[in-house]
Amino acid sequence: MPKSKYNIALPPGYGPPVKAVKTPSPREQLAYGKYLADIGHCMECHTPRDGKGMLQMASVGAGGQVFKGPWGQSISRNLTPHETGLKGWSDAQIAKAVREGVNREGKPYHPPMAFGFYKNIKDADMAALIAYLRSLKPQATAGARS
Numbered sequence: 001m002p003k004s005k006y007n008i009a010l011p012p013g014y015g016p017p018v019k020a021v022k023t024p025s026p027r028e029q030l031a032y033g034k035y036l037a038d039i040g041h042c043m044e045c046h047t048p049r050d051g052k053g054m055l056q057m058a059s060v061g062a063g064g065q066v067f068k069g070p071w072g073q074s075i076s077r078n079l080t081p082h083e084t085g086l087k088g089w090s091d092a093q094i095a096k097a098v099r100e101g102v103n104r105e106g107k108p109y110h111p112p113m114a115f116g117f118y119k120n121i122k123d124a125d126m127a128a129l130i131a132y133l134r135s136l137k138p139q140a141t142a143g144a145r146s
């Protein structure tokens with residue numbers, strides 16, 4: 001394949017364009033769970049952003065992003081295994097929240113999380129996703145909610 005030509009100046013150290021993301025084997029449960037979280041964009045909403053809108057990857061999963069819309073306001077939840085996150089949640093409760101968009105009391109969540117989009121996640125994939133969430137560094141909820 002010929003080398004890519006760019007008509008704009010690229011920053012120094014810019015690598016070749018990413019063509020495909022390697023899919024980890026489902027047998028590598030944590031890597032596979034992270035991959036599912038990446039393609040599901042979970043952490044883009046569930047990680048706090050700084051004043052410039054950059055994701056604070058040191059606090060990955062700590063929640064606290066505010067979303068305003070016709071529904072009023074919703075704040076992304078803390079998905080880390082901290083007391084203010086999912087520590088006290090069973091796997092079944094997390095799976096139900098993601099698939100059905102309801103909390104532990106059965107009350108529906110507000111947008112923008114696209115719960116309908118996640119409702120067909122297979123059990124093995126959900127288990128990998130939950131294993132990944134449980135492997136995150138426990139952190140207190142970021143931002144507005146504590």
Ligand code: HEC
Pocket residue numbers: 036037040041042043044045046067074075076077078079085094097098103108109110111112113114118129
């Ligand atoms: C577009 C933004 C967005 C994306 C993408 C997103 N979420 Fe959410 N999520 C939210 C918001 C906002 C809430 C809280 C809604 C509310 O309070 O009404 C939420 C709630 C949750 C809850 C409930 C937790 C609790 O403490 O009540 C779980 C679990 C969850 N999300 C997991 C995930 C997972 C796993 C993914 C990826 C598969 C994901 N989310 C993708 C925005 C998002």
